[in-house]
Amino acid sequence: MKKFVRVVGAVIENEQQHILCALRSPNMTLPNLWEFPGGKIEQNETPEQSLKREIAEELSCTVEVGEKIEEVVHEYEAVIVNLLTYKCRITEGTPTAEEHAELRWVPLAELNQLEWAPADIPTIDKLLADKINKNNA
Numbered sequence: 001m002k003k004f005v006r007v008v009g010a011v012i013e014n015e016q017q018h019i020l021c022a023l024r025s026p027n028m029t030l031p032n033l034w035e036f037p038g039g040k041i042e043q044n045e046t047p048e049q050s051l052k053r054e055i056a057e058e059l060s061c062t063v064e065v066g067e068k069i070e071e072v073v074h075e076y077e078a079v080i081v082n083l084l085t086y087k088c089r090i091t092e093g094t095p096t097a098e099e100h101a102e103l104r105w106v107p108l109a110e111l112n113q114l115e116w117a118p119a120d121i122p123t124i125d126k127l128l129a130d131k132i133n134k135n136n137a
């Protein structure tokens with residue numbers, strides 16, 4: 001049976017409404033695909049605690065966790081990923097790529113130009129739909 005993992009991803013937005021995108025390195029699973037920084041939720045952790053821990057480890061900075069954006073179950077070849085994404089804001093530090101091949105601030109409207117991990121697509125679609133709704137309001 002495939003492993004089932006619960007994963008959190010941080011949608012970190014800055015004041016220019018750019019989103020922090022992280023490139024998985026060639027030696028990771030899902031190599032060279034873009035993702036939201038984050039990782040597996042450990043036992044006895046809430047998603048919020050897990051996000052704060054992962055962001056401290058991966059980006060060496062502190063975030064405040066806001067509203068949930070999307071929850072997705074995606075079946076990969078080797079694993080089933082239950083991905084929860086949350087809006088986050090940096091409260092301390094400057095993001096530094098401790099584990100990723102690259103970090104890039106990308107305008108919301110250009111997010112879909114990157115090649116994303118498949119489980120991330122519903123979150124991207126939601127962010128883009130929310131932006132269109134806001135612009136039409």
Ligand SMILES: Nc1nc2c([nH]c(=O)n2[C@H]2C[C@H](O)[C@@H](COP(=O)(O)OP(=O)(O)OP(=O)(O)O)O2)c(=O)[nH]1
Nearest residue numbers: 007009028029035036037038039040081117119120
């Ligand atoms: N952190 C993160 N992981 C994601 C995203 N989308 C997505 O499918 N994943 C997958 C990749 C991994 O299989 C899993 C996250 O685990 P992880 O961040 O601890 O990844 P890892 O490479 O250290 O783990 P592993 O798969 O090598 O065991 O979820 C995302 O946006 N952020």
